[in-house]
Structures are given as structure tokens and as C-alpha cells.
Amino acid sequence: MSLASENRKLLVKLTVIALGMFGFGFALVPFYKAICDVTGLNNLLNADRAPVNTQVDMTRAVKFEFDANTRGTTVRFKPVQRNVSMHPGEMVVIEYEVANLSSVPVVGQAIPSYGPKDAAGYVRKLECFCFRQQRLEPGEVRRMPVQFVLDGDLPREIHTITLSYTYFEVNAAAAAPRAGGAS
Numbered sequence: 001m002s003l004a005s006e007n008r009k010l011l012v013k014l015t016v017i018a019l020g021m022f023g024f025g026f027a028l029v030p031f032y033k034a035i036c037d038v039t040g041l042n043n044l045l046n047a048d049r050a051p052v053n054t055q056v057d058m059t060r061a062v063k064f065e066f067d068a069n070t071r072g073t074t075v076r077f078k079p080v081q082r083n084v085s086m087h088p089g090e091m092v093v094i095e096y097e098v099a100n101l102s103s104v105p106v107v108g109q110a111i112p113s114y115g116p117k118d119a120a121g122y123v124r125k126l127e128c129f130c131f132r133q134q135r136l137e138p139g140e141v142r143r144m145p146v147q148f149v150l151d152g153d154l155p156r157e158i159h160t161i162t163l164s165y166t167y168f169e170v171n172a173a174a175a176a177p178r179a180g181g182a183s
Contacts, residue, residue, distance in 0.1 A: 055089050055152070056087050056090045057089050057152050060087065060088065060156065061087055062085070062086055062087070062150060062154065062158065062159060062160070062161060063083055063084075063160045063161070064083060064084050064086055064092070064150075064162075065082065065160065065161070065162040065163070066079035066081065066083060066084075066096075066162075066163055066164075067079065067162055067163070067164035068096060068164070068167065069164065069165070069166045070166070070167045070168075071167070071168050072168065072169055073106065073108055073167060073168065073169035074100065074102035074106060074169070075098050075099060075100055075101060075102075075108060075136065075167060075169070076097075076098070076099040076101055077096065077097070077098045077099075077110075077165070077167040078096065078097055079094065079095075080096065080097055080143065081095070086150060087150075088150045088152040089149065089150070089151075090149070090150065091126075091147065091148070091149050092147070092148060092149070093145055093147045094145070095143045095144060095146070096110075096143070096144050097141065097142070097143050098136065098141070098142055098144060098167065099136075099139075099140070099142075100136035100137065100139060100140050100141075101139075103139075104138060105136065106135070106169055107133050107134065107135045107136075107169070107170045108133065108134055108136070108167050108168060108169050108170060109130070109132075109133045109168055109170055110129060110130040110134075110165040110166065110167045110168075111130065111166050112125075112130055113165075113166070114161060114162065114163060115161070115162040116158065116161070118155070118158070119154070119158055121151075122151040122153060122154040122158075123148055123149075123151070123161065123163070124148055124149045124150070124151060125147070126149065127145060127146070128145075128146045128147070129144035129146065130146075130165060146163075
């Protein structure tokens with residue numbers, strides 16, 4: 001067999017491998033989403049179920065701190081209340097305020113994070129503006145609620161939890177439908 005023939009054969013093999021890797025990488029996105037849906041992992045944009053045991057544990061209090069950050073956006077974003085002391089099992093509603101400081105509509109999404117990381121599994125968000133994208137008209141100011149319950153199974157050594165949201169601007173601002181009210 002000639003060198004040109006061997007090179008052509010190698011090129012075909014490498015092309016097939018490259019196309020296979022591209023297809024595999026492309027298929028990973030829906031596969032990852034399906035795994036997360038089945039296992040409940042990475043469940044940031046869906047409401048939690050309220051805990052089965054809804055008794056309030058008055059024997060302990062947990063300090064909840066609230067934080068807000070923005071990335072690449074023209075909005076002002078902050079918690080209305082910086083912290084609250086609560087008891088496991090107690091339902092709490094707090095608000096964040098967002099203001100569009102630009103002269104064009106802005107569509108954004110807030111992504112939560114928790115400190116300590118272990119606390120995330122014990123915070124049950126029943127309603128949150130972070131579940132949906134928010135469209136703000138130029139100059140619009142909106143207060144958006146977060147309703148949550150702290151699970152009574154929270155380890156006793158956790159006394160303070162920080163809930164931090166980072167607000168990102170979504171590129172398709174003009175195409176997004178207007179979110180109603182204080183969603």
C-alpha cells in the first residue's frame with residue numbers, strides 16, 4: 001500500500017473520531033439535564049416541596065444573612081433586609097430589590113448560592129424570583145420575594161447561613177416577554 005493511501009485511510013479514521021467526539025459532546029447537554037432532573041441535582045430554578053414536618057423548633061435560632069451581586073449588568077440589586085433570625089420549620093418571606101438603571105429594557109436571572117455549602121440542602125424555597133427571568137423596563141424598580149422554610153434536620157452546628165444571589169443579564173432583552181408583577 002502506498003503512503004498516500006495510508007494517509008487517506010488515517011485521515012478518514014481521524015475525521016470519523018472527531019465527528020464522533022463532537023456528537024458525544026453535543027449529546028452530553030441533554031443527558032446531563034436528564035440526570036439532574038431524575039436525581040434532583042443542580043435544582044436551582046424550581047420550587048422545593050415544603051418539609052413534611054412543619055413544626056417550628058423554638059429551641060434553636062439560625063441567623064440568615066442575605067447578599068446580592070451583579071455581573072455584567074446595568075441594574076442595582078440588593079436585599080431589602082440584610083439578615084433575619086429564624087427557627088427551623090418557620091416560614092419566612094424576604095424581598096430583594098432590583099432597579100434598571102439603563103435606558104433600555106433589561107432581562108436578567110438571579111442564581112443562588114449558599115454558605116456554608118452544606119446548608120443548601122436544608123433551605124426549601126417555596127417561591128423565588130430566581131425561578132424565572134425578570135424583564136425590567138428602563139428606570140423600573142421592583143421588589144421580588146423569596147419565601148422559604150428551613151428544614152428541621154439542619155445540623156445543630158450550623159448557626160449562620162448566607163443566601164447570596166448573583167444577578168446576570170440575559171442577552172435577549174428585547175425578545176423576552178414581560179414578567180408580571182412581583183415575580
